[in-house]
Amino acid sequence: MTNRADGWTCFTAAFNGVSYAVAIWSHPVNRSLPQETWLELRRFAIAPDRPRNTASRVLSVMARMIRKSEPKMERLISYQDMGVHTGTIYRAAGWTATVTKSATSWTNAKRTRPADQAFSDKQRWERIL
Numbered sequence: 001m002t003n004r005a006d007g008w009t010c011f012t013a014a015f016n017g018v019s020y021a022v023a024i025w026s027h028p029v030n031r032s033l034p035q036e037t038w039l040e041l042r043r044f045a046i047a048p049d050r051p052r053n054t055a056s057r058v059l060s061v062m063a064r065m066i067r068k069s070e071p072k073m074e075r076l077i078s079y080q081d082m083g084v085h086t087g088t089i090y091r092a093a094g095w096t097a098t099v100t101k102s103a104t105s106w107t108n109a110k111r112t113r114p115a116d117q118a119f120s121d122k123q124r125w126e127r128i129l
Contacts, residue, residue: 020050041078056092076127083120090125099124
């Protein structure tokens with residue numbers, strides 16, 4: 001685990017000297033959510049040749065490590081793209097499905113959304129620490 005002063009927390013999960021997963025956490029993107037006591041899983045990449053159950057195991061281990069190293073944190077959140085994933089890794093790691101967000105465009109006069117960005121409903125998962 002690496003904690004950086006700018007609010008990012010990064011993890012790498014390795015087995016027998018091979019990295020099979022990486023994760024990046026930050027304060028929630030949604031500024032209406034608690035910024036000082038919640039962390040959002042922003043990116044989570046798992047190698048296709050990883051050992052079985054790597055994703056759910058890494059989610060559980062990261063939660064324990066964050067709880068220990070950052071005691072002020074109360075909750076972890078992550079968003080699942082419902083068009084691609086089923087949420088199995090979160091259920092297996094003890095997370096709870098909460099809010100479902102309908103797909104809406106983020107494009108407005110001040111910000112455009114890239115055409116290749118996912119445009120499907122999102123399920124928010126939460127883990128109380």
